[in-house]
Amino acid sequence: MLDSLLSDANQRLEKALRYVTLCEDAIERLKYPKASLTVSIPVRLDDGSLRMFQGYRVRYDDSRGPTKGGVRFHPNVTLDEVQSLAFWMTFKCAALSLPFGGAKGGITLNPKELSKFELERLSRGYIDAIADFIGPDVDIPAPDVYTNPMIMGWMMDQYSTIRRQITPGVVTGKPITMGGSLGRETATAMGAFFVMQAILPRFGLPPAGTTVAVQGFGNAGAVIAELLYRAGYKVVAVSDSQGAIYASQGLDIPSIRQFKESSRGIKAVYCQGTVCNIIEHEVLTNAELLTLNVDVLIPAALENQITAANANDIKAKYIFEVANGPITSEADQLLEAKGIHVFPDILVNAGGVTVSYFEWVQNRNGLYWSLEEVNRRLEAKMTEETEKIWAIAQELTISMRTAAYVHALNRLGEAIRAKGTRDYYVN
The missing domain is CATH 3.40.50.10860 (Leucine Dehydrogenase, chain A, domain 1)
Structure with missing residues (x-):
């Protein structure tokens, strides 16, 4: 565990281990x-x-x-x-x-x-x-x-x-004509949307009037921004790798997506436009977007965006991690001390791997589902596991991140124990 990122990730595991009964074999195996x-x-x-x-x-x-x-x-x-x-x-x-x-x-x-x-x-x-x-x-x-x-x-x-x-x-996320699943391209954002729909009402936050900032306007960020916009949330800021735009009255997310997509060169694989070319807005940096006074912040770019250096500047009360690892373990502690609720990546952005699982199942069966069926199954899975993790967090009085790791550790421990551990051989 000498590498910095992996060591940081392992701190979440160590914290969750206080709340589970796990055999020594499982703990040792999961460290490497x-x-x-x-x-x-x-x-x-x-x-x-x-x-x-x-x-x-x-x-x-x-x-x-x-x-x-x-x-x-x-x-x-x-x-x-x-x-x-x-x-x-x-x-x-x-x-x-x-x-x-x-x-x-x-x-x-x-x-x-x-x-x-x-x-x-x-x-x-x-x-x-x-x-x-x-x-x-x-x-x-x-x-x-x-x-x-x-x-x-x-x-x-x-x-x-x-x-x-x-x-x-062998691969998921393929083109539909090669055995891909309907709904896979939007699955990460759709899964995050279902988690937010299950969580935010618990805090008395209806769509109307709830302000949102989305860092990252790639596949996941752009889709979750539009899903929230169409559900009635006020998305006031979005960003891409070039910078951010902000409008206190709310942004027209479909128009921004259309601009970004239309600016793509015909032969290009990647989008060459930038949200910063949109007019009638205030231009911010990505760092400034993170510190906006909004209800909900969605980091949907890369890891380590919120660290000990800027955690105290975060004003949003609710953070949903659509990116993988956007918050360091040290920043986690600072945010928790400020009363900020963080909903972890291993739950929030799990829609992608869930629909990848659906694609893998469809490939093996040779029977393919409609988009409505995919989204119905995704909503059921995301909602069910969100409710289970929420219940663990309330029962143990721990953060949603730690609760998600506790939930996962219990399942991993059962699988490792079923293959034979020290306890089995000693007893």
Whole structure:
């Protein structure tokens, strides 16, 4: 546990352990990833030059089933980050009672610097390098930061080519025509919306008049912003990597999304526009958005956005983590001391992996569900687990984050115990 991000993530585990009865075997196993793979991926660029990219895949724990987790393309990807994300995925799958363990993958690069052809060669090269490490019954990748259905389709196709058989279940988040599930692209945001709908009424916060700021206007952030807007919430600020916009009377989220999407180049894989080009607003930095005086703050970008350095400046009373790990463990303590309610990523953003599970099930059965069926099942799952975690938090008088880890630990402990532990052999 020497790596900083993973050490920080492990502090959440240590805190939750005070409230569960877990065998020594389970505690020891959950402190370390099961397997980590680092690969070098050679890619022939369009100008004929060769460039090497560093890639990673980590399977953290498979006590409850094959591991599951996204693949991100980002300049800041490191093995430490990927291990931390795989750790969170382990607890997320257990908290939602999915038959998966946790995994994660990534490649260190700025994907916007590559052409579509170069991205395809990179994506296929990544699968060439990790093909023996993944599989529909071993480890199932999915989209994450700067990866999308097209990239997942390339990865599934490359794995199928290697195995000499069509294998849709090896990857989720694929295009619909390649075995993807309806509702997968919006699942992370939709799941978060269902959690918010279950939680906010408990605090007497109806949609009308409840102000919201969303940091991150990518796939998850843009969709949750529009879902809240259409439900009647007042979304007053949003941001992307270039900065933020704010309007106290509320923003027209559908118009902002339309602008962002229409500014995309015809041949581009990634959106090239920025929300900061929208007129009639106040321009802020991402850091300033986090400290706005709003009811609800939604970090939907990257990890470590709220730290000890800015936690005391946070004014929102309710934070829903749509991003993975946006709040450090040290900041958690400061926010809790201020009476700010934090609803953790391993619950709030679990809609993505839940619908990935639905996609995996559909691939294996060869029977595909309607969008209405997918969303109905997603709402039922997210609401059910939110209520269970809420009940634990109230019973033990602990935060929702700690309650979510307690809930997950109980399920992980049962799975590890079922395979035989020291207690079984000693007694």
